[in-house]
Amino acid sequence: MYKNILIPVVFETPEITQTAFDAAQALASKDAKLTLLHVIETVPIYVADYIPTDVFSVARETVQARLEALALELPECTTAIADGRAGPRVTRWAEENGMDCIVIASHQPAFSDILLGSVAQYVVRHAKCAVHVVR
Structure with missing residues (x-):
């Protein structure tokens, strides 16, 4: 059983996110802390210059509200937002915050996944803690 479980959240796939929630609860010890993490991809500077600055703050507020709504479904759950490339940022965040398990949902693989x-x-290959992949 794990005490600090990180669940990366992607809003576009709520059905596999729910599967990750179920798996995390099954793997959690009685006093476990669950954390929902959403990574906001960094916008390249040559693109960011053309986007109004309030778009980023509104997007962050929207993500925070959605995470908090999801957190209500889980006991002892907190939320976090990180910026960067999703794979590296999830693994770094887990290490920096003492996570002992990452429960990550994965879509059905496609040919593009073989190449890209x-x-x-990425998380499976680079995380320094246990990783459970669910579909």
Whole structure:
């Protein structure tokens, strides 16, 4: 059983996010702390110059509200937002915050995943804690 479980959240796939929630609860010890993490991809500077600055703050507020709503479904759950590339940022955040398990949802692999990889693949290969991949 794990005490500090990180669940990366992608809002576009609520059905596999729920599967991750179920798995995390099954793997959690009685006094476990669950954390929902959403990574906001960094916008390249040559693109950011053309986007109004309030778009970023509104997006962050929206993400925070959605995370908090999801957190209500889980006991002892907190939320976090990080910026960067999803795979590296999830693994770094887990290490920096003492997570002992990452429960990450993965979509059905496609041919493009063989060439490009996916966030779940990156996390499995680079995390320094246990990783459970669910579909």
